[in-house]
Amino acid sequence: MATAFKASVITPESILFEADVTGAQVPAFDGLVGIMHQRAPLLAKLGTGVLRLDGAEGTQRYVVAGGYAQMKDDVLTILTNEAIPEDKITAALITAEEAKLETVTGTDLPAMEKRAAIQARVQAMRQVLA
Numbered sequence: 001m002a003t004a005f006k007a008s009v010i011t012p013e014s015i016l017f018e019a020d021v022t023g024a025q026v027p028a029f030d031g032l033v034g035i036m037h038q039r040a041p042l043l044a045k046l047g048t049g050v051l052r053l054d055g056a057e058g059t060q061r062y063v064v065a066g067g068y069a070q071m072k073d074d075v076l077t078i079l080t081n082e083a084i085p086e087d088k089i090t091a092a093l094i095t096a097e098e099a100k101l102e103t104v105t106g107t108d109l110p111a112m113e114k115r116a117a118i119q120a121r122v123q124a125m126r127q128v129l130a
Contacts, residue, residue, distance in 0.1 A: 003037040007053055007076040009062060009083050016083050017053065017060060024076055025052040026069045027124075035071055042071040046080060048120035050127050061086040063124045065117070089128050097122045 004020035024035040027049025033042070046067040053060045067080030084093075101118045104111055 004055070005037050005074040005076065007078070009051070009053075009064075009078045009080070011080055011083055016062070016085065019053075019055055019057075021053045021055040021076070023054040025050075026076075026078070027051060027064060028069065033069070035076055038074060039071050042069065044069045046078070048117065049124050051078060051083070061128055063089060063121065063128060065121060084125075086128050089125050091129070094122060094125050094129070097125065 002022035004022050007017065007019065007021045007024060008015060009017040022037070026033045026035060026044065027047050029045040029047040032049070033044060035042070046064055046069055048065040049063070051062045051064045053062075062083040062085055064078065064080045064084075065082045067078065070077045070079075097118060101115060101122065104115045104118065106112075
């Protein structure tokens with residue numbers, strides 16, 4: 001049996017998750033990072049993607065968009081502006097995000113960055129529903 005470590009998912013509004021986990025898959029800005037018990041210290045910038053936390057009570061998944069992950073002294077802390085729990089992601093939410101995407105027009109850099117951010121969110125949400 002894998003050894004557990006503490007993990008927290010924190011947004012500006014609330015602490016969404018705080019429990020012992022046996023493993024985590026974190027969507028870092030430059031790719032996925034696997035985290036297990038007694039991992040070397042880590043500070044990573046988060047990208048947009050699916051955060052997976054494996055514990056004794058099953059797997060918890062969240063769509064996160066930006067923020068930071070820190071693993072220090074066997075404690076994983078995820079600080080993010082947005083974390084959507086798996087059970088809150090629906091086809092209607094994805095459709096609403098796709099509608100937002102259609103409203104973003106222009107070829108300037110801010111418009112392209114906004115489109116890319118929304119596309120990444122939609123892709124992560126679809127991954128959770130799959």
